[in-house]
Amino acid sequence: MTRQFLLVPALLVVASTAPAGTPAMAPAKAAFARFKSEFIEAYWKQNPESAVAVGYYKYADRLPVPDAAERRRSLGFGDLWLRKAKAFDEASLDVQDRVDLRLIRNELESERWAATVFRGHQWDPSSYNVAGTFGLLLGTEYAPLDARLRVVGKRLPRVPAYYAAAKAALKDPTLEHTQLAILQNKGALGVFGADFLKQVEGSTLTSAEKARLKADAARAQAAIQDYITHLEGLEMRLRASGWRSFRIGKKLFETSFEYSIQAGCTAEELHRRALAEKEKLHGRMAELALQLWPKYFGTEPAPADRLDLIGRMVERLSQTHVSAEGFVAEVKRQIPLLESWVREHDLVNQDPTRPLVVRETPEYMRGVAGASVSAPGPYDPKANTYYNVTPLEGTAAQKESYLREYNEYILQVLNIHEAIPGHYVQLLHANQSPSLVKAVFGNGAMVEGWAVYAERMMLESGYGGNTPEMWLMYSKWNLRVVCNAILDYGVHVEGMGEAQAMRLLTREAFQQDSEAREKWHRAQVTSVQLSSYFAGYSAIYDLRERLKAQQGRDFDLKRFHEQFLSYGSAPVKVIRELMLPKVN
Template sequence: MMKLPILIWLALSSFSLQANSSQWSNFTDTFLEELWLQYPVWATQVGYHKYDEQLPAPNSKNLENELVWLRSNQSKLENVNPKDLGPHQRSDFLLIKNFIDKQIWYAEVFKEHLWNPATYNVGGAFAGILESSTLQNSQKAARISKRLSLVPAYYEAAQNILQTPTREHLDLAIQQSQGLLGLFQRQLKNACSHWLNKSNDVKLCLARHQLALNAVKNYGSFLDELKNRTKKFRSFRIGSDLYQSKYQLEIQGNLSAHEVYQKALKRKEELHSEMVPRASKLWNKYFPDKTPPKDERILIKSVLEKLSDRHVKPKDFIASIKRQIPELEQFVKQSQVVELDPTKPLKVRETPPYMRGFAGASINAPGPYDSKRETYYNVTPLDHMTPTEAESYLREYNHYMMQILNIHEAIPGHYTQLIYANKAPSLIKKILGNGTMIEGWAVYSEKMMLEEGYGQDRDELLLTYGKWHLRVVCNAILDYSVHNLNMSEEQGLKLLMDDAFQQRAEAEGKWRRATLSQVQLSSYFAGFTEIFALREQLKKQKGEKFDLRQFHDEFLSFGSAPVKVIRQLMIRDKQET
């Protein structure tokens, strides 16, 4: 949040922006510099280290300054006619406008800072410094020392601003605060002790570290106390009005939330129909002496259960992922569906404890200012599970499912897309990336790889893909139903286990995500739908001249812009601007 005086930003709001190329470029340069001053933790995470020593406290004064800055830039954009800009600049204009509108809505309407204690996790503020490839260790430690000094005030403000939380977000915050202690007790203490050259600097850093560590512990105790004394928690359901507004701001698609929900319902039935003949074929392979069940759902589920028998042991889970990454790389190179960058290796690692509790696997990619930093494939180990829980989890993430997951998260999914994004010429498109495009590409890449012939045991893999894609479809149905139709946990689990054939552990984990997030679970299907539709439209227009590799390279070259913006740039339909 902003630290500059309000009057400065009020004065800036009178600025009149003329829409020509050079002045627009100057505006975006200024906007980005102010953006990082406004959000220094975000700056650190994308590799911009100028403001590493700042950690604005989440108090009402800084929130007010943030809103003044946002409105100032909102006013500037009102003086711009996007039709006067070139196509790439026009798309940047739309991204900036949506970002500003979204941030104002979050601050004034959604007000998550008042009820989500998991918002106040400073782990990312330090991890971005620790993992930097552009800073020397002594520089990292100096920045860490200064930022550590601000942690006590940060958590004091967080405790003061929090009101009635949701039980679900409070539980997540408690879990992550315990993981955060590990980061402080090990990596940050080590940085103070071993990366500073002067003994006085070491002593100062360690003193600041101890105060910051105490603040983290106190915040954890505060959360426990808050849970014990709260008699009535806020509902995790945000309701239809808030959901519809958030959907438009986050998805930035051509379809409404209800339209995507209806498409998901239709796609669910289509997938069931497609899976029946493949399940029947596999039934004869795995159960040659048994009569197949008449109920088609039971048939599909029975075969999927049999396929789930093939999985690794819990201790080999992460190692199995490491082994498969080179196989995916080899197929992509041979099939030439998209270009890979051999200078940007992917490293599989255990998810850091302070990041756990939301998703079992994720990509942690370098920011556009620190493109040399390593890209991590975070995988949460199963050592926190009971044997029964681990077995259920591994039956879900069996031999076939893991191949699709690794396509989605790694190659040519998130990892590949984010490498491309960091090469895009527009910093705006890299930074103000659209999550729907990012998730949509990962989902699209799964289908595309199978279309291009990836994988042995084709029938097994394709049936499992049907189940996996049902997950994407049912994510959207679940997300919409929870926040718009008051779907109960029992109904949600029934949807996921009966219609999407998920193991209970996976279904329960997805229900938890639906209680912790809104709209994000719909982004997978929404993004996939628009990307696939764009590809099919271009295939129809170009006929035999359509080149899949060319389509992928061009699509990814626009960074993480919304699909509807990329569509305008690729179709070049002037009427759509």
Template sequence: MNRYLSFLLVIAVFATGCQKDRQGPLNQAQGNDAFANYENHFLEALWKLNPSWATEEGYHKYDSLLVVPDDKSRDAMMNFVKVQKDSLARYEVNDLNEANRMDYQLIQNRLDYEGWKLSVLKDYQWNPAHYSPFGAFATILNEHYAPLSKRLRNFYEKMANLPAYYKEAQKQIKNPAPEFTALAIEQQNGGIAVIERDFADSLKKTSIPAAEQKQMTDRAKLAVQSAREFVAFLQNIKNDKPRSFRLGKTLYEDKFKYEMQSAYGAQELFNMAVERKKQIHRDMAKLSRQLWPKYFGKKAMPSDSLDMIAGVLDTLSSKHTTADELQSTIEKQLPVLANFVKTKDLLTLDPSKPLEVRKQPAYFGNAAVASMSPPGPYEKNGKSYFNIISLKGLAPEKAESYLREYNNYTLQILCIHEAIPGHYVQLVYANKAPSLIKSLFGSGAMVEGWAVYGEEMMLDAGYDPSPEMKLMWYKWHLRSVCNTILDFNVHCNDLAKNQAIKFLTHEAFQQQAEAEGKWKRVSVTSVQLDSYYDGYKEIVDLRDAYKTKMGDKYKLKDFNEKFLSYGNAPVKLIRNAMLNVK
């Protein structure tokens, strides 16, 4: 799951830099050097104004700061957008080199998006999950970029504004969507442990004087109290006319444009996904007929092809790990995948970049079963985390439902998607890219699309060529396709929960627990679920075009590594670069 900017800014926006940026137009010879300097200035000012996002990206100059999300900070953001648009207008984009042209377009899109969110979407009013400060606090505790005592003192300073932060959040929230309120409560209750428990445990490992430690723990108590008061506020808020979590088609199309940065529109992608689903069903039916005698003997096949496919999938899904061994099973799978990638020469891997499988942090909320948390581009040697929800403590039938969904076949595909050669590998490459802008303001569709593309690439290279694995991959791939169909239908066509669950369990063959989890996810996100199929489709189309262009010189490894060298840039911009389209 990609990070999103909160841009909770203070009023001193580019106080000195703006005057430098208004010296008049540049000639062509000056353009590229000046633009590189502008990028550095832009980012430095941005980090000062949005310190928590900076911390999570590995930039630690402003770790001790926490901006209060008030009206003044939003006014500052609108001013920031205006000033930076004026600054960008000084550069003739066609006079910039390829790398700078991409960066220009990414900055421009981000500024347009932030202005739209503040002036049109206004989700800070109806989405209480907007106010979740724990990611930066957890990063300060967990990442070893500085001595622990220094990190804890920054943590202490940052906590000073938490009471004001939560009081302001209460003022801003108006008629929130109940689904976001529930998510916010879940996130706050999970995040409190970062301050109440983890901070105290870390203090015990230092030689910070006892009197100073007491000051720190006293402040932590006040911070926890303010978080709990915010939870109580959310639990008791009077909300006679709650806002719907559904965006509606106009907002959805706009958000899709900014977030996907796609070659397609939202409706166009939806239409393609519907057709792709039909083709996958045909391919799955063919494989299921082949496998039916192996698992059912002479038992008559159901007349409905979807029921026949479901019967084979259900039988294969009975082979799975246990709740207690889920994490260790994933850990054992990763070196197997790395060895396959090396043997088939699909990519160059960097074993020096650490990857740790861990229980998903509580402050995430359980909107997704698994995710990857990479180090920021400023912390190139930091640790990547493969986050997985814990099934321990769940009702046995719900845990079994999850385990059947992530059975012995699909758990391997999950590891391909999240880790090797999926998110973990792609994000390592992104952090090596020379452009910080491409890593920071990139496209979620590129990131998710690469992971989906990687699944198919591994199978095409011969990873477990059994028809069972192929059928399960089709089911998994169908998830990406149906994500797009579901998201568009829910937010634009008012698809009801019972219809969504039926669609996911019957047409996408998902287990009940997975379908219930996906409903929760689509009700607290929008557009993000489009990124899987959108990115996959664009990457496959690009690979095919690049293969035609290169002819006999084409090598899959060369395509993969060249593609990944562009950081997290949108696929449509990478396509222009790789195919030399101006």
């Protein structure tokens, strides 16, 4: 999921000053407020790409060249601000500020680890792609077109140097990331294609400015094509002589899990919990399948094998789906229906002024997931939120396989997850968080976990009619979340191979072949991220059930949702600390 931000962060400007007539801040709180304000401004200056991703455009005209000198500057920046952060005594801060301090430290420490230990810049060619930020600048109306084109015009001349540095940095890349980089950078070429030239011609820039933009765009395209050609040659050499494994191993996996998930447990512990949850889901699904069997198979004897029984029933229900041509249109049709359900059942507040825009996934974003959300950040909360849906491609058989995976039941759950009340609603709430730190340094496990939690919460509210069909197919979807964590750990730590992965996904998770192969590919080009869904979901569900047990009849579901979402995209263990300060 990508994120976006605005021009002048007024929230930061006033962060260390109190309105007239209000009590002054305590010295420690005032000092920390100044620190946060200065840090975030310095962070965006050092990381202008990340700033644009959250809607902060002050430094948008800068395109850092990812060479050795830039990496040294980035490490120096992190070391400086870590020293400043460590000067604060947590005991002198209130709980909200203590959480912000931990998030800042975690961000800086994880970036240092990524640069000095993980070193993805050396072996992951797909980490180099200019399309995302250029696409946001050209497609987000944060300023008049002429102003945005002039910003783009300042960045464009640095694109050739950017890709030259990328080629120089690569050492011992993986084949899988090389192939992904080729695919996504081919998509990047389109960012400077016909639509861009139309924008230039449709502007009121001078003839000289237009000519310069076109010439620089042509040079940028040439640099991207040169990188693609370089990678294609590299791919041939790798195939001939062998290549680095994409598996990162237990030590790197556990450290990455600790920094990015912040779950309060180890990756190994989460893996064990996922294995146990898989067994529970199989038991519940077998009961539902047996209940439905006579309705769909009449007097035919039900299979004695539990997985065969579930698989037969899932396959039968999967046959009901939309056409390939109507897939994106069906997604668009369901969004207002989900909005109405959430509103009528008073589950969580929505913002009717911020509609969700369903679009085809831009080409430079394809190759990892079939659906995603691109959301604005707290600096630009009025910008569009996009629900990216990748059109179906491939043979008729491949399309049919995909449609059976995203059948009548599962497509609804997907839209709950990605849109309402999943990612779209959560990210709108995050932008309203009074803590900018919690909003901008969002935790992926919380974000994904909320979306998974939203699926179950919607069915618990009666969405789908409480039919055994809907619950069976939801359980299949939820089983995918569980198997994501099993696959992620199994592939990168235990050496799970393709055949074993495909058996897990198709035989035990009942996925269509096309979905399983896409997930196997995803496990190869990402690590830890697939674990975030189950980690976040299980933590949110555990927190809710703990509060329900404590509060009894006083528990209010919407109040829980609103309070939980008010803390931005902070890790669930942090939110738990804020909601249950007396619980260890």
